[in-house]
Amino acid sequence: EVQLVESGGGLVQPGGSLRLSCAASEFTFSSYSMNWVRQAPGKGLEWVSYISSGGSAIYYADSVKGRFTISRDNAKNSLYLQMNSLRDEDTAVYYCARRNSNYNFDYWGQGTLVTVSS
Amino acid sequence: DIQMTQSPSTLSASVGDRVTITCRASQSISSWLAWYQQKPGKAPKLLIYKASSLESGVPSRFSGSGSGTEFTLTISSLQPDDFATYYCQQYNSYSGTFGHGTKVEVK
Numbered sequence: 001e002v003q004l005v006e007s008g009g010g011l012v013q014p015g016g017s018l019r020l021s022c023a024a025s026e027f028t029f030s031s032y033s034m035n036w037v038r039q040a041p042g043k044g045l046e047w048v049s050y051i052s053s054g055g056s057a058i059y060y061a062d063s064v065k066g067r068f069t070i071s072r073d074n075a076k077n078s079l080y081l082q083m084n085s086l087r088d089e090d091t092a093v094y095y096c097a098r099r100n101s102n103y104n105f106d107y108w109g110q111g112t113l114v115t116v117s118s
Numbered sequence: 119d120i121q122m123t124q125s126p127s128t129l130s131a132s133v134g135d136r137v138t139i140t141c142r143a144s145q146s147i148s149s150w151l152a153w154y155q156q157k158p159g160k161a162p163k164l165l166i167y168k169a170s171s172l173e174s175g176v177p178s179r180f181s182g183s184g185s186g187t188e189f190t191l192t193i194s195s196l197q198p199d200d201f202a203t204y205y206c207q208q209y210n211s212y213s214g215t216f217g218h219g220t221k222v223e224v225k
Contacts, residue, residue, distance in 0.1 A: 045162065050213075104167040110161060
């Protein structure tokens with residue numbers, strides 16, 4: 001069964017940094033593009049970032065552009081999100097999600113909570 | 119950027135009801151639309167892709183229709199397990215914008 005497991009969330013002060021990881025298993029990670037999606041408490045889903053299977057194409061939501069960096073290590077079957085200059089409004093559960101050949105997000109991790117607060 | 123508008127934001131219904139949720143795109147996205155179901159504390163689950171294709175394992179009471187800018191998700195006979203929040207998502211562009219969600223609650 002495909003598994004995506006996020007880690008790295010926690011409490012951080014405004015202006016601080018955090019690095020999220022997503023460990024993938026039971027599928028050929030290097031063949032799939034990946035995404036980060038977040039959900040603020042009690043709010044809807046917000047797409048954050050996309051990275052192609054080989055890492056050559058990367059896109060960000062305007063709300064995180066210039067502050068967040070997505071990357072991947074196909075040898076380690078891992079996806080990352082480096083988050084800098086964190087703001088209160090970045091508080092959310094962060095999900096990694098696999099994008100399949102139909103361009104849909106067919107598998108999601110369980111999410112990791114990031115809380116930005118002083 | 120493509121904006122997605124869902125309606126209604128909340129829907130009160132009873133078991134056995136036919137339920138319809140609408141999603142509108144700010145520009146044409148052809149059939150590049152998906153629907154997800156999310157329950158509290160859980161990750162979203164893919165229900166429908168390419169506007170009308172049922173994801174494997176999803177009950178046939180769920181169906182999707184539409185193209186261009188107007189789309190609908192229909193639950194033909196609401197079951198107890200279907201009380202949840204539903205999101206549409208466009209993937210015409212890499213941004214993968216989601217609608218704001220429709221919560222289906224017990225009437």
